[in-house]
Amino acid sequence: MTGKAPIIVIGAGQSGQQICDSLRKGGYEGHLMLLGDEASLPYQRPPLSKKFLTGTLEAERLLLRPASYYEQQKIDVHLNARVDSIDRAACRLRLRSGEALAYSGLALATGTRIRPLTVPGAADANIHYVRSLADGERLAAALKNARRVAVIGGGFIGLEVAAIAREQGREVVLIEAFERLMARAVAPQVSAFYAELHRGHGVEVLLGTGVDAIRTVAGEHTVVTSTGAEYTVDLIVAGIGVVPNSELAEAAGLACRNGIVVDDCARTSDPLIVAAGDCTWHMNGFLQREIRLESVQNAVDQAKSAAASLLGQSSVYCQVPWFWSDQYDIKLQIAGIGMPHDQAVLRGDVSSGAFSVCYFRDGVLVGVDSLNKPAEHMAARKLLAQGTPLSAAQAGDTSVDLMQLARGA
Amino acid sequence: MPKVTYRQQDGSEQTIDVPVGWSLMEAAIQNNIAGIIAECGGGCACATCHVYVVDGAKLPPIADMEGDMLECTAAERQPNSRLSCQIKMAADMDGLVVLIPARQT
Ligand SMILES: Cc1cc2nc3c(=O)[nH]c(=O)nc-3n(C[C@H](O)[C@H](O)[C@H](O)COP(=O)(O)OP(=O)(O)OC[C@H]3O[C@@H](n4cnc5c(N)ncnc54)[C@H](O)[C@@H]3O)c2cc1C
Ligand code: FES
Numbered sequence: 001m002t003g004k005a006p007i008i009v010i011g012a013g014q015s016g017q018q019i020c021d022s023l024r025k026g027g028y029e030g031h032l033m034l035l036g037d038e039a040s041l042p043y044q045r046p047p048l049s050k051k052f053l054t055g056t057l058e059a060e061r062l063l064l065r066p067a068s069y070y071e072q073q074k075i076d077v078h079l080n081a082r083v084d085s086i087d088r089a090a091c092r093l094r095l096r097s098g099e100a101l102a103y104s105g106l107a108l109a110t111g112t113r114i115r116p117l118t119v120p121g122a123a124d125a126n127i128h129y130v131r132s133l134a135d136g137e138r139l140a141a142a143l144k145n146a147r148r149v150a151v152i153g154g155g156f157i158g159l160e161v162a163a164i165a166r167e168q169g170r171e172v173v174l175i176e177a178f179e180r181l182m183a184r185a186v187a188p189q190v191s192a193f194y195a196e197l198h199r200g201h202g203v204e205v206l207l208g209t210g211v212d213a214i215r216t217v218a219g220e221h222t223v224v225t226s227t228g229a230e231y232t233v234d235l236i237v238a239g240i241g242v243v244p245n246s247e248l249a250e251a252a253g254l255a256c257r258n259g260i261v262v263d264d265c266a267r268t269s270d271p272l273i274v275a276a277g278d279c280t281w282h283m284n285g286f287l288q289r290e291i292r293l294e295s296v297q298n299a300v301d302q303a304k305s306a307a308a309s310l311l312g313q314s315s316v317y318c319q320v321p322w323f324w325s326d327q328y329d330i331k332l333q334i335a336g337i338g339m340p341h342d343q344a345v346l347r348g349d350v351s352s353g354a355f356s357v358c359y360f361r362d363g364v365l366v367g368v369d370s371l372n373k374p375a376e377h378m379a380a381r382k383l384l385a386q387g388t389p390l391s392a393a394q395a396g397d398t399s400v401d402l403m404q405l406a407r408g409a
Numbered sequence: 410m411p412k413v414t415y416r417q418q419d420g421s422e423q424t425i426d427v428p429v430g431w432s433l434m435e436a437a438i439q440n441n442i443a444g445i446i447a448e449c450g451g452g453c454a455c456a457t458c459h460v461y462v463v464d465g466a467k468l469p470p471i472a473d474m475e476g477d478m479l480e481c482t483a484a485e486r487q488p489n490s491r492l493s494c495q496i497k498m499a500a501d502m503d504g505l506v507v508l509i510p511a512r513q514t
Contacts, residue, residue, distance in 0.1 A: 044450040061431065062450075066439045300448060324454040331474065333454055374474055378456065378481030403480065 004030060005102040006076070007310060008093065010083050010248070011109035012036025014045070015277030015299035015306075017064050019107045020075045022307030032075050033101070037082035040133050041067060046296065048136035049160040049239075050326050054168070055140050059133060086252040088270055105310045108249055108260055108268075108275035109303065112242035112294065117152060121214035125221045128237045130157055139237065146170055146235035150223045152211055154181040156325045158239035159194065163327040165237075166201045173204040173231050175211055175223070185323075185334065187344040187357050190369050194327065201328060244279045244292065257281050259292040264316045266306035274306040285318030286384075287337060295323045320384045322377075333377035336384045338367025345395045348373070356380070358395035365390045375403060382406035411503035415442045416463065418511050427498040433507065434458040434494035444509035451494035456481050457513040458493045465505040468496060484510030 007023060009016045012034050020034050036042070043062040051057050070077050082096040092102050114129040116122070128139045143149070143165060151162045154176030162174045180191035181198075198205050210226035214236070223231045244259040254268045255261040259281030266274045266282065277299040281292050301319040308315035323334040330353060338344070338359030348355030354372040358365060358380075368380035379402035383390055386406065394400045410426035415437060427436040437445040437458075446457035453474050459482040462468060468491070471479070475495045479486050493507065 046450055046452065050452075060439070061435050063439065066441065069441050072441065296448060296450075324449060324452055326452065331452075331454065372474070373477070374454070375477040375480050377454075378478065 005091065005104040006031035006033045007105040007107070008033045008035060008101060008103040009107040009109060010035050010093070011111055011245075011277070011279070012038065012042045012077065012079065013109060013111050013277065013299070014042065014064065014296055015111070015303045016107070016109035017042035018300050018303035019109060019274075019276060019307050019310075020073070021065075022304045023310065024073050024075070026307055026311045026313070028307075028311060030104075032073075034070075034075055034077045035081045035083055035095070036077070036079055037096075038132060038134075039080055041065070041070070041077065041079070043133055044296075045131070046324075048133065049130045049157045050164065052136050053140045053143060053161065053164045055144070059137070062133065083248060086248060088252050088254075088273070091272065104272070106273045107306055107310060108273065108279060109277045109299075109306075110245035110248060110279045112244050112278045114238075115241045115243055117211070117238045117240060119211050119213050121216060124216045125214040125236055126216075127152075127214075128235065130161065130237070130239065131242070142235050143168060143170065146233075148231075148233040149173075149235045149237065150175065150221070150231055150233040151237050151239070152223075153239040153241075154178070154205070154207070155184070155239055155241070156182060158237070159198065159327050160325060161237050161239065162198060162203050163201070166198075166203055167328070170235075172202070173206065173223075173233070174198065175206045175209050175225060175231075177208070177210045177226075179208045181205075181207070185339065186332075186369055187338065187341070187359065189344065189346060189350065190332075190357055190371070193350055193371070197328060197330060242278070242294065244281075246279055249275065249279075264305075264318070265309045265314045266302050266317060267309050274309045276302040276306040282317065284321075285316045286320055291337070293321055295321065297322045320381050322381055330371055331374065333370045333374060334367065335370070335377055335380040336365070336367030338369060341366055343392055345392045347376070347396055348398055358390070358392070360392055360395075363392075365395070379403040379406045411498055411500055411505075413498070413502070414504075414506040415445075415460075416506060416508045417444060418509065429498050429500055431498050432494045433460065433496045433498065433505075434492075436498070437493060442509070444513065445493060446513045447494060449494075453478055453492060453495055456483075456492065459484060459510050459513060460491055460493045460507040461487055461510065462489045462491055463506040463508050465502060465507070467499070467501045468505075469499075471495075482510070483512045483514050 246256040264283040305317040341359035343360040359367040370377035449455035
């Protein structure tokens with residue numbers, strides 16, 4: 001293989017690391033390069049809005065693999081290396097440093113970046129976001145000294161940050177524009193449970209409330225809401241969504257639509273180029289529709305298909321989506337994609353704090369949210385993967401053991 | 410530092426120093442121990458960090474969440490099954506030996 005241009009993976013995150021790993025496991029012995037614009041080797045992002053903020057988890061413990069792994073696997077990692085352009089006709093890419101590199105195969109795993117808050121005054125308010133390790137380190141330090149915190153956005157990340165801030169004794173106001181929390185991902189009864197959970201822990205939860213402006217005076221920020229109320233805080237954290245990093249692909253003439261368009265084998269329209277992870281608008285073999293997902297599961301499983309495609313095999317990406325979120329002592333686990341649905345069936349007792357909600361579309365189970373019910377979550381993944389029929393009546397009946405059903409017992 | 414031995418199905422072993430407070434999963438990942446996948450990174454949400462404890466007296470008890478997840482491991486649950494992300498290293502756990510199961514997914 002000497003002399004042949006390397007396979008290059010752009011984006012040293014969860015998906016990029018997995019693509020490299022799967023290429024080696026799949027037998028690729030040639031030159032393999034992993035280019036990332038961050039300063040760290042690939043690391044886990046989920047703890048950044050969770051335990052990492054408590055300051056008890058050192059950054060090295062977040063690494064997906066230690067430095068020695070990349071040496072052993074002969075993965076040529078370049079950090080602080082940003083790719084600025086791809087010339088597909090010449091099979092070359094150009095780094096910000098000016099260096100040009102030829103490739104024999106290319107994987108795009110560029111992830112997403114935060115959507116910034118743009119209301120008047122936002123630029124001067126030193127707003128914290130959580131995407132990178134650097135963000136997490138900055139926020140962990142700021143939380144230590146904060147007294148009052150405003151969290152803008154009641155999605156997973158905002159809520160996780162709010163929970164940690166409360167556990168550290170900070171006063172917290174959480175401002176969500178929708179009428180309910182995590183509205184894009186869960187059913188109203190789950191949203192309602194979380195609103196009560198946070199209120200019970202002392203968070204002031206404002207629903208159906210936008211942010212109109214922020215005023216900053218002498219390090220204090222006053223958040224003006226759409227109802228005209230004002231909250232003066234010393235720290236603002238926003239979690240209002242992300243945008244896919246697809247400009248690089250778009251500029252190279254690859255189709256992009258809310259992400260880099262790929263088929264169910266993670267292939268772009270260019271036979272030498274695949275893409276995986278948060279940055280892809282992909283045909284999902286399991287869901288049988290196009291979607292963009294932001295999860296570890298998607299980053300890992302789609303990466304495996306991407307690596308196979310680079311090796312000339314075809315491995316359809318057809319895995320049950322799953323996700324989790326930790327808030328206080330409640331672990332939310334999501335299997336499948338419950339949105340949209342036409343029926344949501346409660347399983348168990350909401351007041352116990354441990355229950356599931358099963359989502360159906362046209363009578364077919366499409367997703368299950370489990371709160372402190374990990375066994376039901378795992379059973380749901382199995383049921384969904386196998387397509388085992390489950391009726392709404394069975395779903396609501398806790399005497400029906402989902403795992404037994406999944407195992408066909 | 411307390412030491413932990415990770416044994417593979419073929420009998421091969423690696424003994425490593427594990428900082429107190431780290432989980433057995435974290436130590437395995439940071440030392441390139443094969444067979445611990447840990448997709449959720451220690452969130453007790455994936456059960457791909459399953460181990461069998463071969464020799465170890467002073468382990469913390471199995472909490473409810475861990476017990477539930479252990480029902481869902483890819484390799485069969487045995488009485489000595491644990492999730493390595495839920496075992497935090499303590500000084501008196503020195504000499505622990507764990508066996509890595511044949512499969513995690
Ligand atoms: C705070 C937080 C909490 C989360 N919690 C959960 C959770 O509980 N459960 C869950 O399943 N998921 C969670 N996620 C989502 C999960 O972390 C992502 O889905 C996953 O990291 C996506 O992996 P990826 O490789 O696609 O993208 P990333 O991990 O974002 O990696 C992309 C990398 O590419 C780099 N890059 C981009 N463009 C270029 C370029 N031109 N040149 C070089 N490098 C480039 C980026 O800087 C980045 O390092 C969370 C995410 C965050 C931020
Ligand atoms: S790492 Fe996921 S359960 Fe242990």
